[in-house]
Amino acid sequence: MDTIYDFNVLQTNGSEKSLKDYEGKALLIVNTASKCGLTPQFEGLQELYEKYHDKGLEILGFPCDQFNNQEFDNIEETTQFCQLNYGVSFPMFAKIDVNGNNADPLFTFLKEQKKGILSKNIKWNFTKFLVDRNGNVVERYAPTTTPAKIEEDIQKLFD
Known part of the structure; x- marks a missing residue:
């Protein structure tokens, strides 16, 4: 596997989606949780999405329950929560593991x-x-790094 375009991910309805569909776009890939102290970051992520989507940014949310069980059991609850509380309109995917033996291959x-x-x-x-427009991972940000602090790096991908 050379780029993220070599991966398929599960959508919330259980069907597969090829990340090749995002070829040529900048991506911000995030493991999310609905009941976490950092959950308000959804607001900043949505702001970035609205500001840069027309330039070619996609934000991909991957709910994860590995850290203190801070995600709903049902993916429909997750998507409804994100939409109702934070206006999330960027793609959210099926709940995954990001660490351990069952870690999603994309996150590995x-x-x-x-x-x-x-x-x-x-x-x-x-x-x-x-991820840049060529599918290369260019930066990793800590959980406490707010979306606003990432904006400058996103802008560079469009210059």
Whole structure:
């Protein structure tokens, strides 16, 4: 696997989606949680999406329940929560694991491309990966890095 375009992910309805569909776009890939102290970041992510979507940004949300069980059991509850509370209109995908033996292959790839400070494992909800228009992982952001602090890096992808 050379780029993220080599992966398929599960949509909330259970069908597969090829990330090749996003070829030529900049991506911000995020493991999310609906009941986390960082959940208000959905608001900032949505603002980035609205501001840069027409320029070619896609934000891909992947709900994850691995950190203190902070995600709804039912994916429909997750998507409704995100839409009603934060106006999320960017794509959300099926709930996944990001670490361990059952980690989604996409996140295993992302972690190999950009390791964290002490390890490659994801430490918490809202870890973010910025991918350029060629499918290369260019940056990894800590869970506490707000979407606003990522904006400058996103702008560079469109210059």
